[in-house]
Amino acid sequence: MTTPVDVEDCIVPRTPPLTATLLALLALTACGRPPELREPPAGTEGPRPTASATPSAATPTMPATPSAPAVPSAPTAPAPDPAATPCRGAPSGSRIVTLLRGSADVLPRNVRVTLRTGPLCAEGWHYTVLAVAGHEELQVVTRGRTPTLVTAGTDVCGVEVRATAPAGIRTLACDGIPGA
Known part of the structure; x- marks a missing residue:
């Protein structure tokens, strides 16, 4: 059985903004899903916990791997037809x-x-x-x-x-x- 992760285990020390952001994303993804949203191991008894349908009670989850923000690409103009x-x-x-x-x-x-x-x-x-x-x-x-x-x-x-x-x-x- 997995042990619940304490939120304090996921806090990252103060570092420069970009590094801190990347480390925070890495730490949060290492924490995984909260225990209440995990599937119970096979053979355990008891009711299954469910997430509330209200947005205030929902716990956001982070993606499994951090991704770089999408950089918009500049539209490319078609090459002009050559002049005579x-x-x-x-x-x-x-x-x-x-x-x-x-x-x-x-x-x-x-x-x-x-x-x-x-x-x-x-x-x-x-x-x-x-x-x-x-x-x-x-x-x-x-x-x-x-x-x-x-x-x-x-x-x-x-x-x-x-x-x-x-x-x-x-x-x-x-x-x-x-x-x-």
Whole structure:
């Protein structure tokens, strides 16, 4: 049979606040549940003590092991979509014009074309604006290491651009060039 623990056995001497708190929690958990809330050993006779249902008579119990207080974590912000920046070497403006005059068959060979903006790159996508003699500006969206035409025209904010282009390209294609 276990012997009841005297409350004085659980008192911790005065020490610095954090140490005292940890020692108090450790001492209280070592004391365990009060005898009146413990299960009687098998084979003992007599009525089982029960805890009162009123909050004032209830004896609080401490957890079996002390735990450190939960430290709230700062919410993490999602990484911003990269802005479109000037492409570093590839593709060049002349490569985009060659694509439009060649396999894409968007520009005739005899029309004069001047690079107005770009190419600007973001995550493997490219945005270019060309001044075409005798016509409106031509916006071009391409993608890939060897550029593949996604769309070209005066309004390039189509479904594919809105749904899959990175934010930097989508902003240029759908909202226009900032400061232009």
